[in-house]
Each structure stands twice: as C-alpha cells, then as structure tokens.
Amino acid sequence: MDTSFFGLGWRTLRRDLRAGELRLLIVAVTLAVAALTSVGFFADRLQGGLQRDARQLLGGDAVVVSDNPPPAAFTEQARAQGLQTSTTVSFPTMGRASDAEGGASKLVALKVVDAAYPLRGSLRVADAPGGADTATRAVPAPGEAWVDGSVPEALGLPMGATLLLGDKAFRIARVLTIEPDRGAGFLSFAPRVMINAADLPATQLVQPASRLTYRLAVAGADPQVKAFSAWAETAVAQPGVHGMRVESLETGQPQMRQTLDRAQKFLSLVSLLAALLSAVAVALAARGFAASHLDDCAMLRVLGQSQRTIARSYSFEFALVGLFASALGVAIGFAVHYVFIALLAGLVDSALPAPGLWPVAFGVGMGLTLLFAFGLPPVLQLARVPPLRVIRRDVGGLKPASLGVLAVGVAGFAALLLAASSDLKLGLIAVGGFAGAVLLFAALAWVAVQLLRRSVNEVTAPRWLVLATRQISARPVYAVVQVSALSVGLLALVLLLLLRADLIGSWRQATPADAPNRFVINVQPDQGDAFQKTLQDAGVQKYDWYPMVRGRLVAINGKDTAPADYADDRAKRLVDREFNLSYAAEEPPHNQTVAGTWTDNEPGAISVEQGLAETLKLKLGDTLRFDIGGLQNEARITSLRKVDWGSMRANFFAMYPVAQMPDVPTTFLAAYRAPATAGFDNALVRQFPNITNVDLSSTLAQVQRVLDQVIRAVEFLFAFTLAAGLVVLFAAVTATREERAKEFAIMRAVGARASLLRQVQRAELAGVGLLAGFLASTVAMAVGWALARYAFDFAWTASPWVPLAGALAGAVLALAAGWWGLRDVLRRPVVETLRRAAD
Secondary structure, three states: OOOOHHHHHHHHHHHHHHHOOOHHHHHHHHHHHHHHHHHHHHHHHHHHHHHHHHHHHHOOOEEEEEOOOOOHHHHHHHHHOOOEEEEEEEEEEEEEOOHHHOOOEEEEEEEEEOOOOOOOOOEEEEOOOOOOEEEEOOOOOOOEEEEEOHHHHHHOOOOOOEEEEOOEEEEEEEEEEEOOOOOOOHHHHOOEEEEEHHHHHHHOOOOOOOOOEEEEEEEOOHHHHHHHHHHHHHHHOOOOOOOEEEEEOOOOOHHHOHHHHHHHHHHHHHHHHHHHHHHHHHHHHHHHHHHHOHHHHHHHHHOOOOHHHHHHHHHHHHHHHHHHHHHHHHHHHHHHHHHHHHHOEOOEOOOOOOOOOHHHHHHHHHHHHHHHHHOHHHHHHHHOOOHHHHHOOOOOOOOHHHHHHHHHHHHHHHHHHHHHHOOHHHHHHHHHHHHHHHHHHHHHHHHHHHHHHHHOOOOOOOHHHHHHHHHHHHOHHHHHHHHHHHHHHHHHHHHHHHHHHHHHHHHHOOOOOOOOOEEEEEEOHHHHHHHHHHHHHOOOOOEEEEEEEEEEEEEEOOEEOOHHHOOOHHHHHHHOOEEEEEEOOOOOOOEEEEEEOOOOOOOOEEEEEHHHHHHHOOOOOOEEEEEEOOEEEEEEEEEEEEEOHHHOOOOOOEEEOOOOOOOOOOEEEEEEOOOOOOOHHHHHHHHOOOOEEEEOHHHHHHHHHHHHHHHHHHHHHHHHHHHHHHHHHHHHHHOOHHHHHHHHHHHHHOOOOHHHHHHHHHHHHHHHHHHHHHHHHHHHHHHHHHHHHHHOOOOOOOOOOHHHHHHHHHHHHHHHHHHHHOOOOOOOOHHHHHHHHHO
C-alpha cells in the first residue's frame, strides 16, 4: 500500500483538527504572525506616508538651513538651475497683548515667509479657532498675523485684535491649522505666529546676537534639484563656512522621525519577543504531536507505506496548517495596526497610504518558517523510526535529515527576525539574548535537577515529595526542557511587569516634581540684581542663575577644527554650531565630576560635559579654543562632568571654573519654578521687555502626552507577548501529559490513592514553577537594570523581593496551567490509560 501523500496528508489533517491536536500549533503561529505583521503593516504605511509627504515636511525638494542669511550665491545658483526659491526665517520671541487688552504675553515660534511660500504642500487656515479650515496658497498680508488657535486664547484676544511683536502691531487675521513644513523639535511645541517678510524690519526683533534659523527652500525637476544639492553640499563644506547645512529627501530632518522611530523600535522589540516565545511553544507542541502519532506511523509502516510518503504527508499537513495560521495571523495583524494608528493619533496621520504586499508575504513566510523550523523536525522522525523503536514508543534522536531541516529553518527564522527588527543591533540583541537565556536556563535547570536528586532523603521525606522527586529525576531531559520553557515564558511576563511598573514609571518620574518650568534668557548684566529681587519678592527662593556666553569651537589642541573632520553627524552639527557657554567659581551642585578635578577659580581651565567629550573625542588635557564675539579664548580641559539633561536644570556643555569673565559679551539665564501668582509672567515681561521667557509647562505636558501614546501602543502589543508566554507555559506543562497518565495509572493499579497522586502532581508542578520563576525573575532583574542603565540612562534598583515574588508567581501559574491541561490525567480510568499505553 503506497497511497498519494496528498490524500494521506489531507485525511490526517482533518482527523487531527477534529481531535484538537493542532490547536496549540495554530495558536502559537497565529500569535507570532499577528504580532509581527501588525508592526509590519504600521511601519509600511508610515514609511509610505513619510515618502509621500517628505517634500512637504522639508518645505521643498531641498533646503539650505543656516544661522545667518544665506549668501546670494545660493539663490543665484538655484535660479540658474531653473528652480523656484523661497526663504523663511524662524525664531522664538514674545507675543503680547496691548495694555488696554490685558497685557498678557506668551512665547511664540515666529515664522517670517515670502510670497513664494510654501513651495510644496499648502497651508490650511480657518477664520476662528475650532472653525472649518480650507487650503490656501496665500500668505499673510503686510500687517497681518496668522496664528495657532492657542494664541488668542492664551493672550485673551479675539480674532481681529492687535498682537504686538517687538515694536510693531499686527492684526490677528486667520488661524493656522496645518503648516506642512513645521517639522518637530523644541520650538514645534510653542504656538506658531506667521507674518509677511516685509514686516520683519519694523519689529526690530532681529539684533546682532539673535538666534535665527534661515531656510532657503528650492523646488523643481529632480535632476536640477540633485545638481543644486551637490553644489550646495560642496559650498557648505568649504573652510570657513559655519552654521549651514543642506537637507534633502535623502538626508531629511532627523528630528522628524525620532519619536516614531523610537516607538517603532519598541514595537519591533516586543513583536520579536512574541515570535521567539511562539517558536518555543511550537517546538513543545510539535514534540507532543509527534509522540501522539507514533501508533499511526507504526500502522502505516506495517501496511507498507513508504517513509517518503509519510514524511511528505506530514510536510503537506504542516504546510496547510502554516498557511491557515499565517493567513489568520495576517488578518489579525492588519486589524491591530489600526489600533496603533488610533493610539498614536496626533503623531501619525490617519490618512496614510494603503499598505503594500510586503507585510502579507513576510507574515506568511514567517508563519511557514516558524512551523517548519521548529515543528517539522520532530514530526519527520515519525517516518524514519524503525518498527521496534515505535513499539518502544520512543521517537528517537534527530536524524541528519531532520537536523538539516532544523538548521536551515532556524537560520531562516533568525534572518527573518533580523529583517523584522528594522535595526540590526536590536535584532542581534533580541535573538542572541534569547538564545543565551535559553542556554542559561537549561544549564541551571540541569544543575537544579541533579541537586534535587541528591538533597531529598527518601527515608525521612514525605512520600509525595519522594515520588515527585523521582518523577522529575527519572526524566531529567524532560525536566530541563520544561523548566527552560517555563523560564523563557515567565521571563517575558516578569520583564513586562517590571518595565511597566518600574522602568516606565521611573522614566516618567525622572524629572523632579519641583523641576523648573520657566527658562528666562537674554537677561542683561545691568538687570541681574533687579531680576533676582523680582523673583525673590514673588516667593521664588530656589532658582538657577548662570551667565551665558555664545562661542564657536574653532580649534582643538591648536589645530583648526571643522565639520569635515568628523564622520559622526552629531559631531558635525556640534562643531558647526555656536555653543552656550557659562562660567562659575563653584561646580553646579546638579552636575557630577566623573574625570579630572574641578578647581575653583582656576585660570585657563574648562570643564566639558562627558557626552560632548565622547562625541568629539576629547580627553583631559586637551586645549579648546572658542571664538566668543570675535575674541579667541583658549583653555585646557581639567574635568569632565556628567549632566542630567532630564533634570530641567540650567546645564551647559562647557563651563569655565572662574567667577568672572569681564572681556566677553555676557547675558544671564534663569531657571525656576514659576509661582502660582496670576499674571506673574506677564508682569515680568513688562518689567523686562527684552527677555525671552520660555514657559515649559505646556511643552512638558506635550512630551508627556507623546510618551503616554507610545507607551499605550507598546503595552497593547505586549498583550501578544503575554499570550505567547501563556501558550509556552501551557505547552511546557502539558508536554509530558501522556507519560504522566501512564505512570499515574501504574501507581494507581498497585494501590496508590488518588489524593497521594494529586499531591505528587502539585509538588512536581510547584517545584518546576518555583525554579522557573526564580530563574526568570533573576534574569529579568538583570535585563531591567541594563535597560535602565543603557537605554533610559537613570539609576534603577529592583526590589530584592522580585525573585521571591517571581518564584511564587511561577508556582501559581504552573499549578494553574497544570490544573487546566492535566485535569483529566487523574480522572481517566486506569484500564483506559493502560489500554492506550498497550495499544
């Protein structure tokens, strides 16, 4: 008898589905595919949307960004290439209502535009806050200001009222609802005010020390844009050119995607964890599947069925199961990715382009690879075992063919996971760390089993404990597999709890409750005493007060430095910008010296922030030369400081450890927590009209909302990891169900009471769960510490009770899974169990 493997595989599939033997495999594959494709669909649509909107986000096809007006040569070159041009100027300033209308003030992000703006995309404006908006190609007329909807409300002004910017009054004409090239960054949280370029001189806001951002945007045919970009890149790289860079569709604005990239990385990490756990569940379920089909294969071999036909029939069955589970997972993933879009509303445009077919193909490929890599090898053994081994009810060790399938499958699975991670480092850490954890758990479990065998005294110990110990030590390999699988599943669950309860909570609380929420800059030296007295009179006793000096790094160790000297993008930007420097006789109390020594009033010395030193490859003893307002100042690095940028205190990249620097132009910076007194900010600006008062309250709230959105999305995907962990837990506990049933039946046949066997089963499950929970919690603490230290950059110490709580939780979960998966073992009649074993 040698029937078609199609027919045999189809009949076997229908029978196994009716018997429920494929349920665990289908659930595991579906979970993995759903987790990966949900992130895949989200990333695919997000990438498509960013490519679609890239020109609008840039404000053109290419943009030259500079700290000063771009040289006329850039505009001439663009026009020579036949390109359109538009120049905008952006900077922070204070918007005010007139005294007659309350005199309120607010920091705004002023944008000055010409008639050609925007080159790509369109503005959308409304006649009043909350009103219907329409697209427009116009810009504010001279004397008009278009504002974000929050500006009139914050200043208590109606539409059509007067808004004061510097020395000029503007009429609030329209409300901005969409500004295509706004981008992201610090000032994106400040409300926008847009005016016509013709009005800028009358405001008197542009002074020699003003910090402005000029953007020369160009648009046209791609070949001409690329030619202009190449010319501009060469021009800005020339020696002596500072504060200029070129942005194009290839380079883009790094800050545009920082938050979404971080969210996508988190989501990818969680989906990888779910897929890896699913691989363990598939391997465990396939082992049980193979054991339950020994009799079937024996009968087929007796009836003359060839090994090839049997192997092909099971491959065909698994292919059909894989296709079904993958399709189901893709459908669930497609539905779930809409949840991500909803949870990230405001960060992600809901009108994204339709996804491509790549996530579908990837999901199906991942599902089939997962099933064939981890599920098929033990099943293929069924076709190759000799009849005597089948009679002994032992599948036997893996044959070369099965080992080959396993090796190729695992390699393919790892490659797909690395592709899914969208970040090679992240993928290597996840896959390598997972493999390392499995090996560690297996080694520790083997040691624990050996210690258990030697530590229980069979003469004095209770009978249930003796029997439970014998059960575990009689099958050491099964015990190791069970403990390892349980530990991996519990690792994901414990790490999830620690991340949610501690790491994310600590991240949110990294900024102290009394952290400054106001930063005031441009306080002149002759205003210092009066300004500080005003703060003290208002009840502000705790505040940072530091001089601020603007300087550009021009030489290191006597050698001129330029952006071209560095390969790192951040290093290029740092060298190309002006630094906010400061000086103080004593080291700031919120900074920590990590190398060298801060010596008060040491001449010719400078202290550098640790991160800056690492980026620019600086070390103790190096000399730095800064150009400060045309004056050359050279100092030697005598100390490196660790700065907590999340503290919201006044911090600086470089500080001179001296009390006075009389020869350099200086302004002062104040950082404080504003008093609850109504109108304090407005009164301060009226008393010192030249200052810039940065209210960080709304900014911090906005950042917190963004963080909350990302966390909700990550936690939602954690549900897949939780489900995968529970599947692993169930599969691990039930992997030896038939062996347990046979052993318990024999003991019942020779007189063992059911109550004793229940005690034995509970003791075995509780012991395995305790060990797995302890191992998982200990490793989770180490991983949590590493994440806190290297990913979130704050000190974190887990409670010493975590391993104990994890061990107890592992025992409870193992007992619960055992009750559900093994509840029929002791209920099954002894005769039926023995008959099954004999058959």
